[in-house]
Amino acid sequence: MATAHILVADDESGPRGLLRQLLAREGYEVAAVEDGEQALELLRERHFDLVITDLVMPRVDGLELLREVQRSGDATVCMAVTAHGSIESAIEAMRAGAFDYLTKPFTRNALLLQVERALEYGKLQSENRHLRREVRDKYKFANLIGDSPAMQRIYRIVGKVADSDATVLIEGESGTGKELLARAIHYNSRRADRPLVPINCGAIPKDLLESELFGHVKGAFTGATTSRAGRFELADGGTLFLDEVGEMSPDLQVKILRVLQEQEFERVGGTKTLHVDVRIIAATNKELEREVEAGRFREDLYYRLNVVPITVPPLRERSGDIPLLIHHFLEIQNERRGSRCRFTEEAIQALSNYPYPGNVRELENLVERLVVLADDPVIGVEELPPKIRNTPPHAATLPMNLPPEGLVLKEVLEELEHRLIDQALEMSGGVKSKAAKLLGLNRTTLVEKLRKRGLLEEEAKRPAPAPPAG
Ligand SMILES: Nc1ncnc2c1ncn2[C@@H]1O[C@H](COP(=O)(O)OP(=O)(O)OP(=O)(O)O)[C@@H](O)[C@H]1O
Ligand SMILES: [Mg+2]
Structure with missing residues (x-):
């Protein structure tokens, strides 16, 4: 580990000199100042891993210094020096953001042990920060691949809604990237430092889903030997990803609706009403509107979820x-x-x-x-x-969206016609009357089209049918 940089702030030269001497002898880089203001000045100039501050100092005092460091969001750990027996001020210092406190008079060993521990903590913290940032970057758009017009449209929507708290409903076939998209939205939102909590409504047994979502109190049901927080509580301040939302039972749909409306709920078996601040992203591989029409999904819940709809095309x-x-x-x-x-x-x-x-x-x-x-x-x-x-060439290369460089409509339509005719012939085993029916054409039109493509050698050579006898 690189040499740790420590800043000592104390208006009394005795303890200040002692701290500086003891720490420097251990190989730490130490700077010492006489009050909080000087400390803040130095902190603006360069990074310190640890600040050890006395509490009572002129101008900016220790508590204010602690709060200021806390506010800056820098990865600097703080330790307060308090007078012997002054538990009150120790508590206050911890509240203001100190990681630990050192009681005067201190021994060399106690000092070094506490300093080491504080530095270790700081190191872990910055590692955590780093990991969090890495995870976040992982789910920035960089991880969503695709520059088709459909995907570009999705990026635009994500860019617009990520930072709002709007509920998002993602629809798309299985494997289209709905979960990846949900992550991109969360990690691009101001909730990115808070948890993204997923729950797959289709994968959890119906009678367990409610307690998974809302938690339960001890004794709520057989097997509930302890109280437990549900996913809504775990997601507080962050995002709840309701995957396969179309699989939710009707009674659970009512309960979810209430949370969406009031942001409050009770644990299963509990009476206390809990309040949460949770953003909802839901996903489904069913067409939820059809489910509503079929009476399997509540219409009011559908509208609550469908604030920002995103459809990921296959x-x-x-x-x-x-x-x-x-x-x-x-x-x-x-x-x-x-x-x-x-x-x-x-x-x-x-x-x-x-x-x-x-x-x-x-x-x-x-x-x-x-x-x-x-x-x-x-x-x-x-x-x-x-x-x-064995997939026939071109089978999937028709532009479904107008490419930016444009196209020749006549050619594309012709190509489409050829492909559909070929498919119809394949599906009907080459029987032209059947193929014609599949395409809503009469047989002669189909034959004419095939002839134009030179696909009808035999028929073309065949003599015109003789007029019916008689
Ligand atoms: N646009 C994309 N760019 C890169 N990887 C993608 C993209 N879309 C999907 N994937 C990858 O494909 C896999 C499936 O994606 P994901 O789990 O998000 O799909 P899903 O729509 O949630 O599927 P299901 O409905 O089955 O749950 C994942 O490994 C994901 O990383
Ligand atoms: Mg999924």
Whole structure:
């Protein structure tokens, strides 16, 4: 550990000199000042790991100095020096932000032990801070990959709502990145230093969900041997992520509605009303509006949740993001395994054509599997699973959103028509009347279209049918 920097503030030269001498002899870098004002001046100039301050000093006194350091948010630990027997002032010092206090007169050993402990604490604190910042950065937008118009729209919404306390409802198929998005919103909000508490309403047994959410008091039900805080309490000041919110039972929906309206609730079996300050982000892979229509989800709760709706489109509707995602996941895998795998252009093309029913999660797992199984660092089409190799080219490359560089509408529509016709023929086993029906065309129109594409050699060569006899 680098030499710790300690600042000593005491208006009496005796104790000040003693502290400076003892600490310097231990190898610490020590600066000593005569009052709080001088201390604050020095603190503005450079960083100190520890401040040891007397409480009674002229101009800015010790308590004020402690409060000021606390307010600055710097990673500086403070210790107060108090007169023997003055418990009152020790308590006051701790309240003002001191980590510990040293009672005068002190022994060398007591001093060094306490200083060491305070420095250790400071080190842990700054490590924690660092970790928290790292986690936060991890969920900044940097971790959300994709620059399709759909994703850009989502970034814009997230940027706008993150810092508000507005309730967000994220809808999207399984594996589209709803949870990742919820994290991005939380870690970009002013609640980022407070917890993000997730709860999966679909994964917890119905009769346990209520006590998971609201907590319970001792004896509330068989097995409740102690009182326990629920997720709402744990999320106080932060964000509660209600995952698979569509799975919640009707009676729980009523209770959640009340918390959303009043920000208050009781623990299961308890009578005391608890107040919390919690932001809600909900997610669902069902279309909640349909659930409301079907009478399975309360309409009033739906409107409470649906303040800011975000729909994450399935990956097949933003296939332009696929190459970026592949590179992202590839990088992660290579780093984790110390490998240097890459895909050929053709492999990336083939991977981009596949419709991914499991969305981004499926792509992520696929990249991992391919890297693990790779004999050669260059992964080609041959290495891809048959279902991906056999997906017809272009099947997913139609622009669903207008690309910024524009397009030629006639060509795109033609392409779309060809693809739908090919699919219809495939689905009907080549029977043209059936395929025509699937497309809402009559058979002659379909045949005409096929002929234009030169796909009807035989029929074209066939002589016109003879007029019916008779
Ligand atoms: N835009 C994205 N950029 C990078 N990784 C993504 C993106 N979207 C999803 N992922 C990754 O895909 C996986 C699935 O994402 P996530 O768990 O957020 O999906 P989900 O919509 O919550 O799925 P489910 O409905 O099944 O819970 C995660 O590992 C996540 O990191
Ligand atoms: Mg999820």
